Amino acid sequence: MVICLILLAFLRFTTGLEADQVGIVHMHGFWQAFDAQHHLDFKNFVEEKTGVKVHLIDAFNDIEKPPAKSSMTPLWAQVPVILEKVKNISAHYDKIIAVGFSQGGVIWRAMIESWDNHNVDTFISLASPQGGQAEIPANYLALIENLLSVKETMKEANMKLSPYNPGVQHQFAPSNYYRNPDTNTFYLQTEFFPKLNNEVGGKKAKQRQKINFERLRKLVLIGGPDGGTVIPWQSEIFGFRTVDKKIVPMEETQFYKDDLFGLKTLDKKGAITTCIKGGLRHSDFSNSSEVLNDCVLPAIQDILKFESYS
Numbered sequence: 188m189v190i191c192l193i194l195l196a197f198l199r200f201t202t203g204l205e206a207d208q209v210g211i212v213h214m215h216g217f218w219q220a221f222d223a224q225h226h227l228d229f230k231n232f233v234e235e236k237t238g239v240k241v242h243l244i245d246a247f248n249d250i251e252k253p254p255a256k257s258s259m260t261p262l263w264a265q266v267p268v269i270l271e272k273v274k275n276i277s278a279h280y281d282k283i284i285a286v287g288f289s290q291g292g293v294i295w296r297a298m299i300e301s302w303d304n305h306n307v308d309t310f311i312s313l314a315s316p317q318g319g320q321a322e323i324p325a326n327y328l329a330l331i332e333n334l335l336s337v338k339e340t341m342k343e344a345n346m347k348l349s350p351y352n353p354g355v356q357h358q359f360a361p362s363n364y365y366r367n368p369d370t371n372t373f374y375l376q377t378e379f380f381p382k383l384n385n386e387v388g389g390k391k392a393k394q395r396q397k398i399n400f401e402r403l404r405k406l407v408l409i410g411g412p413d414g415g416t417v418i419p420w421q422s423e424i425f426g427f428r429t430v431d432k433k434i435v436p437m438e439e440t441q442f443y444k445d446d447l448f449g450l451k452t453l454d455k456k457g458a459i460t461t462c463i464k465g466g467l468r469h470s471d472f473s474n475s476s477e478v479l480n481d482c483v484l485p486a487i488q489d490i491l492k493f494e495s496y497s
């Protein structure tokens with residue numbers, strides 16, 4: 188601890204950098220609370236190692252009732268509420284680092300795209316389904332069943348349990364980024380993810396979202412093959428899969444090739460970093476020492492160095 192503080196003091200002395208120029212704003216994932224132990228671990232680790240303050244966003248926690256205030260709330264309703272909290276925090280800093288774990292990473296991308304003249308320098312996406320979710324994990328399906336009290340025949344139940352069903356879309360947030368390659372027509376009719384990806388919408392709205400996303404100086408995509416929740420796991424690094432389950436890397440997706448929201452633009456200017464770690468469960472990505480040391484800290488150190496010379 189003493190050594191870390193000494194090194195931090197030396198960094199400030201040699202660069203003229205004040206740590207309070209930069210703040211970190213962290214959004215939790217689905218079925219989680221902002222103050223869950225693994226998020227507190229993240230906060231404590233980063234603050235001790237860098238001196239940069241981490242703000243854990245207290246909003247839409249867990250899956251408790253009332254649903255309108257939980258992580259089950261549809262993302263189009265969550266985003267504007269959380270963004271107001273984020274703007275209040277960001278006003279105290281020159282630059283902020285956005286960190287989103289799992290569903291929180293999708294929420295953060297939506298906030299960035301809808302926030303004009305934002306001061307987000309770096310966006311760290313932690314095991315987040317940025318390319319979409321091709322399948323709903325079995326444990327999540329049980330939640331949908333309980334939520335909708337399915338008692339129909341199997342055929343009727345399958346229709347009702349479909350993530351594209353409006354009832355599911357409005358009561359079960361993970362369905363908002365569900366994107367099954369077999370059912371693209373139904374997907375494009377949903378309210379959230381196609382708009383986020385600039386696949387639908389007016390020209391002016393699309394241009395605005397793209398400009399805002401392209402304001403990022405750095406995009407850090409963190410994920411790995413053994414998480415078990417994001418399907419396919421390559422979605423965590425903006426890849427996806429075809430109808431025949433062939434994996435498509437980021438550079439071959441339509442998002443990238445058509446540069447729908449600025450992904451290709453960021454990549455061409457060297458702004459995208461990927462950090463892939465195997466042997467980790469999905470929840471491990473939020474506080475794994477390997478992830479924090481190898482993926483998160485370098486991104487924070489990068490902005491501190493950049494800010495000292497800017």
